[in-house]
Amino acid sequence: MLQAVEKFERTRLSAADWEVGALDLISSQGVAAVAVEALARQLGVTKGSFYWHFPTREALLKAALERWEQQDTDHVFGQVEPITDPRERLGELFRRSGREARSHVIYSALLQALDHPLVQPVMERVSQRRMDFLARAYRQVGMDRRQALHRARLAYAAYVGFLQLTLQLGMPRLDHAEFEAYVEHVIATLIPA
Amino acid sequence: MLQAVEKFERTRLSAADWEVGALDLISSQGVAAVAVEALARQLGVTKGSFYWHFPTREALLKAALERWEQQDTDHVFGQVEPITDPRERLGELFRRSGREARSHVIYSALLQALDHPLVQPVMERVSQRRMDFLARAYRQVGMDRRQALHRARLAYAAYVGFLQLTLQLGMPRLDHAEFEAYVEHVIATLIPA
DNA sequence: GTGCTACCATACGCATGAGTATGGTGCGAG
DNA sequence: CTCGCACCATACTCATGCGTATGGTAGCAC
Numbered sequence A, B: 001m002l003q004a005v006e007k008f009e010r011t012r013l014s015a016a017d018w019e020v021g022a023l024d025l026i027s028s029q030g031v032a033a034v035a036v037e038a039l040a041r042q043l044g045v046t047k048g049s050f051y052w053h054f055p056t057r058e059a060l061l062k063a064a065l066e067r068w069e070q071q072d073t074d075h076v077f078g079q080v081e082p083i084t085d086p087r088e089r090l091g092e093l094f095r096r097s098g099r100e101a102r103s104h105v106i107y108s109a110l111l112q113a114l115d116h117p118l119v120q121p122v123m124e125r126v127s128q129r130r131m132d133f134l135a136r137a138y139r140q141v142g143m144d145r146r147q148a149l150h151r152a153r154l155a156y157a158a159y160v161g162f163l164q165l166t167l168q169l170g171m172p173r174l175d176h177a178e179f180e181a182y183v184e185h186v187i188a189t190l191i192p193a
Numbered sequence C: 001g002t003g004c005t006a007c008c009a010t011a012c013g014c015a016t017g018a019g020t021a022t023g024g025t026g027c028g029a030g
Numbered sequence D: 001c002t003c004g005c006a007c008c009a010t011a012c013t014c015a016t017g018c019g020t021a022t023g024g025t026a027g028c029a030c
Helices: A015-029 A035-041 A047-053 A057-073 A078-079 A085-097 A103-111 A121-143 A145-168 A176-190 B015-027 B034-041 B048-052 B057-073 B076-080 B088-100 B101-111 B117-140 B145-168 B177-188
Strands: none
Touching: A015 A035, A015 A057, A015 A103, A015 B145, A035 A047, A047 B101, A047 B177, A057 A078, A078 A085, A078 A121, A085 A121, A103 A121, A103 A145, A121 A145, A145 A176, A145 B145, A145 B177, A176 B101, A176 B145, A176 B177, B015 B034, B015 B048, B015 B057, B015 B101, B034 B048, B034 B145, B048 B177, B057 B076, B057 B117, B076 B117, B088 B117, B088 B177, B101 B117, B101 B145, B117 B145, B145 B177
16 A cells, blocks of 8 residues: 555656656657656646656657557567467457557557657567568468568558558548458458468 | 749749748658748748748648649549559559659658648548549449448558658668569559459 | 655746748839 | 839747756655
């Protein structure tokens, strides 16, 4: 009972609190919205606090991105990794990618900030890992090396574009049923029989 | 010989000059880089000039976006529209979309600025038009309405994601030959036989 | 209980970029 | 030829947001 930390019963803050706060801001308003005064207000303190924990805003971004990359590396793909059949594994991956789109909102927000020098390398690593995962699965399905790489590239591009079109653009606002049908169409098209 | 306007023999400017200058900046450094003082420097004048032609920065953005939307509406898709066979039309469209990626650099830059209230509606219209074009072609190939819409969505998402991964992210830097092979793979996968 | 230190507030400086005020100049109409 | 307007320069104001300087308080060590 040292820590009965409910939402607003703030005690002293730690660097980690600022990092998750930054990630919250990123997912809700994008990387550009991570301003130290705004973030301080949201945490119930002032900037005087911030500059004790971090030397600069860039340092906060760096730490927040490292935290996200860490917890993301095994989250999405770790869930479906135990599935042995590669076709079933890919299908479940595709279905999950849409089902809880909330989980991908940070990735989408970071896609919008690829011009930022701190964001770019992180996204490069994460995207590469994900595409490697796809390529391995496609190889297990029976594709040769080149085919698997191309299909992984295509599938991942479709994923990235889908996030862009739905989360960032308002796009067609397809309802639940139509969305399910779309995912099944994607599965039928991008996963060989 | 009234107009021997070489690159740097500047005479007086018109609003159109500012608009194309803004589009240049967008394609090279993104929407956020459209600052009036920077743009004025690039045009060889000062901001005093700008505020004669436009009441505000937003007005310039609005005009530049309208100009782009106008000249884009029939540029990309108008080229391949005369092709009668729908399969061939789609294939040529896909091939062109990668061949001169320079043409799509503005679209990609605008994708990075979907949070901007002026950019969002423009991109919504342009993207919708393009997806409609795809859906019509897929219908002519023999797909039913739902299938065609889903496939159009998928193909366009792949296009958007591809732009994001190559132009914004540094992604795999595939050389010319490998890129051609990728496009052919996409054609084989997304265009039914 | 006293003092040190971790955490935070207050009040600055300073750079950037939008927008304003005002005065100057070249060019076409008359 | 001259005059007015279209176009532009100069010199400000003002808001935002990063970073700094410095002083205050709460809680644990001893």
